[in-house]
Structures are given as structure tokens and as C-alpha cells.
Amino acid sequence: MMNTILFILSIPSTLWLRVRNKMRELFAIMMLACCFVGCAPKPMPVTPARLYYQHRYPDARDALRERAADRNSKDVILDNLMLGMAALADGDLYEADAALMRAYEYLAGGSINPDDRKVAATLLTEDIKVWTGDPFEQAMSFYYVATLSMLRGEWDNARAAIRNSLFTLNDIGEESSDQPPTMGEVVRDLAAKDTDPAQAARPVESDFALGYLMAGLTETQLGRDHEAKLHYDKVRALNADLAPLADALAAKQYNTILLVDYGRGPIKTAYGPDGALVKYVPNGRKHRPPVITVHVNGNERTVPVNAPAVDLWTLSQYPKWWSLKSIRQAKSAVGNVLLLGGTVATGVGVAADSDETALAGLGAMGAGLLAKGMAGADTRQLITLPHCVYIVPLMLEPGRHDVRLSFSDDRLATAIWHDLVGGSAKQPVVYYLRQHAEAPGMPRWFDQPQYYNIHTERPTGLRPYLLGGRDLAVPALAVAAEYRRDPALDHLTLDELLALCRVEGIVLKPGPQGRTGQAGRASENYRHVTDGGRVLWSPRPGTHGHQRLTRRRHAPYQAVSSHLRDVATRLDPQSTASSRAEPLE
Amino acid sequence: MTDRMAESLLASPEIASRDGEAVPWIISVDRVMNLSSDVVPHRELWVFMGRLRGLLNQSDLAGRNITFVLSPEQAAALNQRNSDPTNQRATPTHALAATFHSLTLDDRSARSDTYVCVFNLIELTTDRVLWEDRYEVKRTVMRDEWD
Numbered sequence: 001m002m003n004t005i006l007f008i009l010s011i012p013s014t015l016w017l018r019v020r021n022k023m024r025e026l027f028a029i030m031m032l033a034c035c036f037v038g039c040a041p042k043p044m045p046v047t048p049a050r051l052y053y054q055h056r057y058p059d060a061r062d063a064l065r066e067r068a069a070d071r072n073s074k075d076v077i078l079d080n081l082m083l084g085m086a087a088l089a090d091g092d093l094y095e096a097d098a099a100l101m102r103a104y105e106y107l108a109g110g111s112i113n114p115d116d117r118k119v120a121a122t123l124l125t126e127d128i129k130v131w132t133g134d135p136f137e138q139a140m141s142f143y144y145v146a147t148l149s150m151l152r153g154e155w156d157n158a159r160a161a162i163r164n165s166l167f168t169l170n171d172i173g174e175e176s177s178d179q180p181p182t183m184g185e186v187v188r189d190l191a192a193k194d195t196d197p198a199q200a201a202r203p204v205e206s207d208f209a210l211g212y213l214m215a216g217l218t219e220t221q222l223g224r225d226h227e228a229k230l231h232y233d234k235v236r237a238l239n240a241d242l243a244p245l246a247d248a249l250a251a252k253q254y255n256t257i258l259l260v261d262y263g264r265g266p267i268k269t270a271y272g273p274d275g276a277l278v279k280y281v282p283n284g285r286k287h288r289p290p291v292i293t294v295h296v297n298g299n300e301r302t303v304p305v306n307a308p309a310v311d312l313w314t315l316s317q318y319p320k321w322w323s324l325k326s327i328r329q330a331k332s333a334v335g336n337v338l339l340l341g342g343t344v345a346t347g348v349g350v351a352a353d354s355d356e357t358a359l360a361g362l363g364a365m366g367a368g369l370l371a372k373g374m375a376g377a378d379t380r381q382l383i384t385l386p387h388c389v390y391i392v393p394l395m396l397e398p399g400r401h402d403v404r405l406s407f408s409d410d411r412l413a414t415a416i417w418h419d420l421v422g423g424s425a426k427q428p429v430v431y432y433l434r435q436h437a438e439a440p441g442m443p444r445w446f447d448q449p450q451y452y453n454i455h456t457e458r459p460t461g462l463r464p465y466l467l468g469g470r471d472l473a474v475p476a477l478a479v480a481a482e483y484r485r486d487p488a489l490d491h492l493t494l495d496e497l498l499a500l501c502r503v504e505g506i507v508l509k510p511g512p513q514g515r516t517g518q519a520g521r522a523s524e525n526y527r528h529v530t531d532g533g534r535v536l537w538s539p540r541p542g543t544h545g546h547q548r549l550t551r552r553r554h555a556p557y558q559a560v561s562s563h564l565r566d567v568a569t570r571l572d573p574q575s576t577a578s579s580r581a582e583p584l585e
Numbered sequence: 586m587t588d589r590m591a592e593s594l595l596a597s598p599e600i601a602s603r604d605g606e607a608v609p610w611i612i613s614v615d616r617v618m619n620l621s622s623d624v625v626p627h628r629e630l631w632v633f634m635g636r637l638r639g640l641l642n643q644s645d646l647a648g649r650n651i652t653f654v655l656s657p658e659q660a661a662a663l664n665q666r667n668s669d670p671t672n673q674r675a676t677p678t679h680a681l682a683a684t685f686h687s688l689t690l691d692d693r694s695a696r697s698d699t700y701v702c703v704f705n706l707i708e709l710t711t712d713r714v715l716w717e718d719r720y721e722v723k724r725t726v727m728r729d730e731w732d
Contacts, residue, residue: 157619160621
């Protein structure tokens with residue numbers, strides 16, 4: 001400190017004037033930099049991610065749909081992935097397909113950042129760059145595209161998607177015996193060696209066990225057992241705990257596959273000088289993922305699942321699963337170096353009475369401060385990723401089943417998924433189950449169906465929801481025939497049911513309904529009639545959409561047209577009242 | 586692609602040598618499989634087959650005693666829609682299948698995909714491949730840096 005004071009006092013007065021002028025310029029630059037960094041606290045907004053974790057999938061999708069359609073947005077991939085994941089969990093495969101395939105086009109095609117954005121990223125801040133995520137986020141994105149294809153029984157497309165997740169990784173940094181290095185350690189090491197990260201990176205084969213398992217499963221289903229074996233062998237080599245699962249999949253001991261996303265993924269957090277470094281929290285390698293237990297119709301099933309196929313809390317700790325972040329880290333490092341170098345040069349110039357050297361040093365200090373001020377880490381992330389993913393092969397007997405999943409040390413995550421039906425060895429049925437962990441845990445659903453559709457059991461005497469009943473089945477010949485068993489509805493034909501829907505403005509599948517632009521993205525085109533929308537459809541079992549529709553209570557339908565009111569009036573008021581849905585509690 | 590395939594199939598000795606007196610053939614447009622490294626929606630894959638079937642039907646196949654029928658899955662779906670489970674499907678004697686492959690060369694600056702679509706006509710009683718042809722197309726994508 002004393003040395004610094006003596007140094008400042010030794011600067012000649014003529015130089016001080018020039019220094020003072022330069023400092024004014026620097027001050028202005030620093031203020032500008034502060035604006036970029038942002039110091040004021042912001043109120044916490046209700047983000048789509050929060051809605052997602054509160055199980056408010058329709059709200060989350062509404063919040064994301066408009067953003068995801070903006071192809072010029074720097075978050076176009078991120079928003080589409082989140083929208084696709086929310087739609088997948090909610091059971092809307094139409095929207096899941098639209099969103100995930102938009103993201104897939106960018107991720108698989110590789111052309112993401114147009115030149116103008118790249119220049120801007122170099123000159124200003126990486127935040128302008130289109131988000132493509134860290135490699136583990138990219139690998140998981142391909143997993144969701146593969147999942148969507150599996151839900152549709154398109155095993156060949158699932159194969160294509162999941163193979164994209166097994167890309168070569170770039171490994172940086174020395175791993176100690178027990179812990180992967182932090183980003184700070186990696187950067188310090190690179191600075192000490194004066195090496196560019198891209199040069200220091202070693203290409204390594206992926207250790208994404210989830211990808212190998214899914215690839216093996218798809219090859220098995222396509223009858224390509226030799227290719228499947230290569231993937232299963234890789235899994236066994238990577239993680240002995242997954243060997244029983246690989247064996248069961250290879251032996252085709254299933255007619256049903258559960259893909260279970262559990263909990264909340266790691267949180268990307270900025271730290272270090274200027275928040276230029278990032279870490280995934282919780283950090284550290286030794287995470288203990290919960291043990292999954294499966295009950296079918298109340299009876300525990302022994303499943304060959306000793307470990308999750310992927311644990312993202314652990315995976316995210318390894319530098320090979322981070323993007324190189326070269327621009328940011330270089331900026332931050334260069335900022336520090338320039339700042340240090342500038343201080344030294346100013347001192348040298350002053351000592352040598354050289355204005356040029358001193359001013360060059362001050363310029364360098366300014367550039368360094370500017371770079372430092374703008375070097376905050378990009379903490380955007382695919383926040384809806386799970387903590388871990390389990391693949392559960394099951395052999396389900398014919399008929400509907402209640403499948404309860406529970407997780408060790410997490411009582412709130414327990415949930416019963418109703419009305420699951422098994423497939424066959426040739427064409428197994430795949431379910432994607434989104435399990436939320438800890439608080440708020442899983443939503444509470446009634447054990448017994450409150451409403452019915454084609455996926456549930458169908459008691460006699462059902463009446464359509466539109467006419468005050470509890471049946472949410474999509475109009476069909478068989479459904480109309482069931483209604484006609486009720487003497488009060490003996491006139492109700494499929495034509496009349498469809499006509500009622502038409503006059504009420506109700507459509508039978510979610511989507512833009514032939515509209516383009518904002519009109520096509522309107523919330524009502526995607527929301528169910530029980531939820532303020534105009535779509536009467538049946539999400540598949542094993543989704544939050546199916547559970548919400550059939551295991552919760554809904555407000556009675558409010559007729560829009562006088563035609564529907566007239567039809568409802570003609571019905572027996574007593575029986576209508578007795579079958580009328582109770583209001584939402 | 587489908588124009589060339591239809592031309593090739595019609596010119597094959599097995600088809601070209603047939604006339605109205607030949608043993609009837611019932612060909613199921615059976616299977617489209619995507620073994621490429623890209624996700625291709627099935628509806629798009631079936632467009633190829635639908636177009637190929639359309640082109641073949643436009644030619645004088647009836648005069649060669651050849652009939653096309655839907656794949657088993659499509660036939661089942663159609664019967665379900667029409668609520669007529671008694672509808673009997675003509676038993677196919679042959680299957681027309683297509684498989685999409687790709688060869689991908691990938692590095693950090695570019696990705697190049699060569700797609701090969703292989704068509705087969707298979708005699709179902711003997712599993713003999715009566716006709717096979719392929720169509721190739723190449724696609725290159727230049728990458729910007731991701732990191």
C-alpha cells in the first residue's frame with residue numbers, strides 16, 4: 001500500500017493532467033461497463049421454468065410458445081427445448097414434435113450463429129450468441145427427440161436421434177484422484193501454460209450411458225442385435241451397476257419401457273472474478289441418486305434398475321461436458337492480463353518519464369477494465385432438465401395398470417400413474433414419466449377417476465362433459481353408442497356430437513388449427529376444454545395431462561351456443577344434476 | 586427420386602416380362618425404414634412410397650396383372666377408422682420396401698451427409714429379392730463455431 005502511495009506521489013504534475021483526462025474517459029467506460037454488468041436487484045418473475053416445476057404445464061407452454069416461434073431470438077433453441085419438454089410431460093405430442101424438431105434442426109444441422117451474431121459476440125458479450133448449451137444439455141436434447149420418436153413407435157427415428165447424442169467430447173483439465181477440476185482450476189491451468197482451450201482439449205469418446213442404452217434399445221427393436229450388443233457392451237464397461245439393465249434390454253425382457261425423468265437438474269451459477277466462471281450446483285462428484293421402486297397395481301416389481309442411466313448432477317461436474325467457453329474465458333483472462341500489464345506499463349512509463357509508454361499503459365488498463373466489466377458468464381441453461389433419468393423395462397399383463405414410482409429419501413416424489421397399458425415384445429409401449437422431486441414434489445391426484453376417456457375404464461351411464469357429464473372422450477361411433485344406452489340420450493348420434501362441438505367452437509386435437517402466426521399460437525388452440533381452451537382430446541396415459549384430466553375435478557362446462565343450452569335443457573334435469581361435475585376445489 | 590425408381594422397377598425383367606395372363610401379384614407397399622443419422626418424420630418417408638405407388642399405378646400394371654395394397658399397419662388403421670374389423674385384406678404375394686441410409690462425415694467446421702435410399706421388391710413366399718435399386722443424394726452443412 002505504502003509503495004503504491006509513494007509511486008503515485010512520484011508521478012510528475014504534467015503527466016497527472018494527462019492521466020486525469022484519461023481517467024475521466026476510463027471512468028465513463030467503467031460506468032458503461034457497470035450498466036452491462038447490472039447491479040440492481042430484479043424482482044423474481046414467474047418464469048416458464050417455475051410454472052413447469054409447479055406442474056402448471058399449460059401455463060408454462062403458453063409462456064413459451066410465442067418466444068419459441070421467434071427464429072431470430074438468441075434463445076430460440078432453449079425456448080423450443082423447454083416447450084418441447086413441457087409438452088412431452090403434458091402429453092401433447094403435437095406441440096412436443098413441433099418444438100423439439102425445431103430445436104433438433106438447429107442442433108443437428110449445426111448452423112446456428114449467423115456471422116453478425118458471431119461478430120457481436122466477439123465485440124460485446126457472449127450473451128448475444130445463440131444458446132446451444134453445454135454438451136450435456138445437447139446430449140439430453142437428443143434424448144428428448146429420441147423419446148418423442150419412441151412414444152410414437154418410430155424406433156428408426158429414435159435411433160437416428162439418440163446416435164446424435166454420442167458425439168466426441170473435448171476434455172480439458174487434469175482430474176485428481178477423487179474430484180473433477182473446477183472451471184477456475186481449468187482456467188488457471190490454461191493461463192499458466194499460456195494455452196488456448198481449443199488447443200488444450202483432448203477428444204474423448206462419450207461416456208453418456210443413457211445414449212448407449214437408448215441406442216441399444218432402438219437397435220434391438222429394429223432387429224439389429226449385433227449393433228445393439230456393441231452399445232450394451234459399452235454400457236457394461238462404463239458402469240457395472242447398469243449391466244443388469246443392459247442384459248434385460250438385450251434379452252427383450254419387456255413389453256413396456258418407462259423413461260423416468262426424476263427431480264431437478266443442476267443449476268448453472270456464475271462465480272469468481274466478475275462472475276466470469278461457472279459451476280453447476282450442487283457440485284462435487286459424490287452424489288447419491290435415489291433408488292427407484294416400482295409397484296404395479298400395488299405389488300412391488302423387481303426391476304433390473306440399480307442406478308439411473310444418467311445422473312446430471314454428477315455429469316455436469318466434468319469439464320468434458322462443458323462447452324469450451326473460449327470467448328468468455330479469454331475475455332476475462334485478457335481483461336485481467338491487460339489490467340495488470342497496463343498498471344505495470346504506466347509505472348514503467350512514469351519511471352522512465354515516457355508519456356507514450358504511460359499512455360499506452362493507461363489505454364491497456366481501460367481496455368482491460370472494459371473487458372472485465374463485460375465478462376460475466378452466460379448462465380442460461382436448460383433449467384427443465386432432470387436430476388437423473390431411469391430406464392425401467394416392465395412386462396405388463398393385458399389390461400390397464402396403476403404404476404407407482406417411489407424414490408428413496410424423497411416421499412414427495414411418489415406418484416401413481418394410472419391406466420398404463422403394456423405393448424408386445426415386437427412393439428413395446430414407451431411412457432415418458434416426469435417425476436418432480438422434493439418440494440413441491442408430485443401433484444396430488446385422486447385414486448379413482450373423476451372423469452373418463454378412452455384410456456380409462458368406462459362405467460355405464462356416462463354422459464358427455466359438454467352436457468354436464470363426466471365423460472371427456474373424443475366423439476366417435478363407439479362413444480356415441482355408449483351414450484345412447486341412456487334413455488335421455490337415445491337420440492345422440494356421432495353426427496350430432498360433432499355438430500355440438502362445431503357450434504361450440506371445439507376442436508378435436510391440439511395445434512394451430514390451420515391458422516398461422518399469433519392466431520395459430522393462441523392458448524385456446526392447445527388448452528383442453530376443462531382448462532379454458534377449446535380442444536377436446538385425450539392425452540396418453542403416463543402424462544401429467546392425462547392425470548390432470550381424469551384424476552382432478554373440473555368446473556362444469558359453460559355452454560357458448562344456444563344450441564348446446566337447448567340440448568342440455570331437453571335432458572332430464574335430475575339425472576343431469578346428479579352427473580354434473582363438481583366445481584374445482 | 587421416385588420417378589427414377591418407378592422407371593427402374595418397370596424396366597426390370599421381372600415386371601417387363603409380365604402380361605395379363607401372368608400369375609397375379611399383390612404387392613404390399615410394406616415398409617419404410619430410416620437408418621440414416623437424421624430424424625425423418627414417417628409421414629415424409631411414406632410420401633416417397635405413396636408417390637412411387639402412384640407412379641406405378643399410372644403405368645399399365647393392371648395389364649400385367651399386378652395390384653398394390655396397403656401395408657398391414659395402414660390396412661389395420663383404415664379398418665379401425667371404418668369400424669369394420671371383418672374387412673378381409675387381400676394376401677400380398679410381394680412386398681415393396683425402402684430403407685434410407687446415410688454416411689455422415691462430421692467435424693467442427695462442417696458436416697456432410699450422403700443419403701442412400703435402397704428400394705427392394707421381395708417375393709414373400711421365397712424371400713427372394715426380385716429387384717433392387719438405389720438413389721443417392723449428398724448434403725453438406727457448414728457449421729459456425731458453437732463454443
